[in-house]
Amino acid sequence: MLLTMVVASLVSVGVACGGSDRGATSANGIPATSSTGATRLQGKVTVFAASSLTESFKAIGEAFTNANPGVTVEFNFASSSALATQIEQAAPADVFASADQPQMQRLVDDRLVDGTAEVFARNLPVVVVPAANRAGLTTPKDLAKSGIKLVLAAQDVPIGNYARQIIDRLAADPAYGAAFKDAALRNLVSNEANVRAVLTKIELGEGDAGIVYTTDALVSKEKVSTIAIPEGVNVIASYPIAVLRTSKNAVAAAAFVAFVRGPEGQSLLKAGGFNAAP
Numbered sequence: 210m211l212l213t214m215v216v217a218s219l220v221s222v223g224v225a226c227g228g229s230d231r232g233a234t235s236a237n238g239i240p241a242t243s244s245t246g247a248t249r250l251q252g253k254v255t256v257f258a259a260s261s262l263t264e265s266f267k268a269i270g271e272a273f274t275n276a277n278p279g280v281t282v283e284f285n286f287a288s289s290s291a292l293a294t295q296i297e298q299a300a301p302a303d304v305f306a307s308a309d310q311p312q313m314q315r316l317v318d319d320r321l322v323d324g325t326a327e328v329f330a331r332n333l334p335v336v337v338v339p340a341a342n343r344a345g346l347t348t349p350k351d352l353a354k355s356g357i358k359l360v361l362a363a364q365d366v367p368i369g370n371y372a373r374q375i376i377d378r379l380a381a382d383p384a385y386g387a388a389f390k391d392a393a394l395r396n397l398v399s400n401e402a403n404v405r406a407v408l409t410k411i412e413l414g415e416g417d418a419g420i421v422y423t424t425d426a427l428v429s430k431e432k433v434s435t436i437a438i439p440e441g442v443n444v445i446a447s448y449p450i451a452v453l454r455t456s457k458n459a460v461a462a463a464a465f466v467a468f469v470r471g472p473e474g475q476s477l478l479k480a481g482g483f484n485a486a487p
Contacts, residue, residue: 269477
């Protein structure tokens with residue numbers, strides 16, 4: 210009888226408080242569970258993501274928070290190399306989404322990744338020229354034409370590294386010749402901090418050509434035109450994602466990663482021009 214009275218008292222307290230467990234936590238800070246036993250996610254998730262993910266991740270963030278109203282998602286978009294440096298310097302972040310494997314591997318080697326980094330998307334580089342294309346470029350071979358202003362991202366930025374790999378591969382093709390590399394790099398007028406900076410230069414006509422991701426070209430399809438890079442020499446950009454060991458909200462962070470790799474996240478990435486995860 211005494212136990213019955215205690216339970217009844219606790220129930221009445223719950224009713225007086227509104228009877229809702231939304232946003233509640235247990236004494237050890239673990240998110241409370243609903244009446245169905247499902248974990249109620251809550252708190253803030255800070256995602257450090259490559260610049261090329263801007264539009265797709267904003268859409269994913271909105272869908273994720275709609276499905277989990279107790280959670281807010283904040284993004285920091287920049288080059289993957291810059292983001293990796295910030296994380297190494299103890300910038301507060303819960304999730305890292307990189308545009309290449311080497312930047313993620315840096316954090317794995319530093320023991321800053323919790324669990325395993327998983328590839329969630331792929332992308333393809335493409336040559337972009339201003340919509341007016343006053344230089345009259347039509348093929349990647351034209352990157353070596355005298356007087357062309359070529360804009361790339363810096364070599365330590367994923368798209369900058371990919372671009373230089375592509376130039377190396379083109380130079381190894383007899384149709385281009387070994388002189389292609391030196392001629393193209395002589396035309397280099399700017400090393401930008403990230404892929405969106407390259408895109409902006411081309412949009413404004415401050416360069417005749419640049420190399421960005423297909424997804425970036427889609428974002429700016431009214432301001433730039435594209436020149437395809439031959440499949441045999443192009444580089445497939447793989448995007449890994451992981452929860453960080455220093456995350457202050459690891460449960461919600463892991464849920465965000467799962468959402469990105471799940472059907473809805475993959476659908477939104479595909480709509481943004483990304484290729485599906487393996």
